[in-house]
Amino acid sequence: MIGKLIEKIQRTGAPIVVGLDPQLKFIPPSILKKAFREHGETLEGAAEAIFQFNKGIINAVAEYVPAVKPQIAMYEQFGIPGLQAFVRTVEYSRKKGLVVIGDIKRGDIGSTSMSYAASHLGTVDVGSETYAPFGEDFATVNPYLGSDGVKPFIEVCNSHNKGIFVLVKTSNPSSGEFQDRLVDGKPLYEIVGEKVREWGEESMDPCGWSNVGAVVGATYPEQGRILRTVMPKSFILVPGYGAQGGKGADLVHFFDRDGLGAVVNSSRGIIAAWQQEAYASYGEAGYADAAQAAVLAMRKDISEALGR
């Protein structure tokens, strides 16, 4: 699966993921009003507004980026209808040719982790029938429980040609509380990075990269530089660009000399661009065009930083 992502990155010239993390406050009032008129101020109404909003964004960016990353928490907050909107978003994105990274940060043990892996990346059997309940291409995975939590995902990567990104060094301010603690003189995130390299060997794509990647925040460029060498065959999914403070120049060391090895996520910087001063002229009706313009600006920022 990582080969498919790389092929799309090269075709679009954009190592960019659009984070579909809709909050109701990002959605133009006209879309919200229409959904509430049809479904009332209900979980169904919120879910419908989110899906219609996403559809506009997906249509506007599908040609310019390789992938989207819906953050499932933003859908799960609206219960079952919200999760239905998540499934519809995954389906619609794939129909538009986008690779879908489910930002689910699941992680459990044994049969439980296998259930998450099967439902998000693989298939489940019911009697003699087989279903793919969520259908993402990649999922993010939390490593705190160790190999027991991660290996079931790797099995599904191998059986269904999918991929994962394991949390290594997250972009948030308090990520250091545990991840930076020194173990034998090395920070924990490096120990986790070494495990990612080891796990990665169990799911190598023919293109030479592993289907097991890592999450390392744009807000920690120095750690990115180290982790790039610790996990030479693992792609790095980089959150924290834009709204969280990361800039193109911070990203250089996440990439290898060929400009590969990383894919950078921006969420509200793109999907809520229409609410920013720089894109205010698009207005609420032009929210999707504003997202497209923000994608193109981000592509330019990263290309320049990489000197391409």
Added chain:
Amino acid sequence: MIGKLIEKIQRTGAPIVVGLDPQLKFIPPSILKKAFREHGETLEGAAEAIFQFNKGIINAVAEYVPAVKPQIAMYEQFGIPGLQAFVRTVEYSRKKGLVVIGDIKRGDIGSTSMSYAASHLGTVDVGSETYAPFGEDFATVNPYLGSDGVKPFIEVCNSHNKGIFVLVKTSNPSSGEFQDRLVDGKPLYEIVGEKVREWGEESMDPCGWSNVGAVVGATYPEQGRILRTVMPKSFILVPGYGAQGGKGADLVHFFDRDGLGAVVNSSRGIIAAWQQEAYASYGEAGYADAAQAAVLAMRKDISEALGR
């Protein structure tokens, strides 16, 4: 909320949680067949079978235990219908007077963690309406992202009188890969335990215990002893009893001198008791009675270990 759990533990004399982790192979064929007849071999059929199975278990154990712990992965594997069965299970358990611990192991940052917290323990607003999408009383939380991931849950604990159990030392064989690594001479789980104590001070229940508890596996009794003293005001949710190898005698140090401070989970040892040799005489039609008998045997095992 921890006060409510304690009151129920004292009333039942059972510091026991029944893990509702249904797998289709645990469900009596007659229940499966009926559900498939009504809904086909579909995700809906699987979900209906799970809910009917749970209902039988809940009816049989509600009088004897304070709480149930549905493991959301086992529902999520059947997609949206599976998650509907999760919601129905939470509702039905609460209706029967049980405290519900959602074993969701969520953990993210900022607004994302807040979304998980709101949807599982709190409420979300849609326009002028307010909903409680999942409605559990407690949730399990993964600490790898640090305070940014945990504090939004604590806020909701305080605003909605709910509780959490933070993963500290999990019951699985590979839990030591990261959790046991030494940081300043102390294993990481102890560092996380110290944080649980600190977080716990932000949500004290009038009964003197904190609404912020911890997960520590029954399979690691020595670690349980240490963590009991590191987090003196935090309840410990103890998985790994029964099927995973933990016994009553292993549990002694998880409790304090008053026999409080811990609540022990058993999942398949109870819900799939009818498939074990010891309870074979109950037959498939008696699966719920077998579960009840397994609960009573577990209560006896723990009481004897605690010398009560």
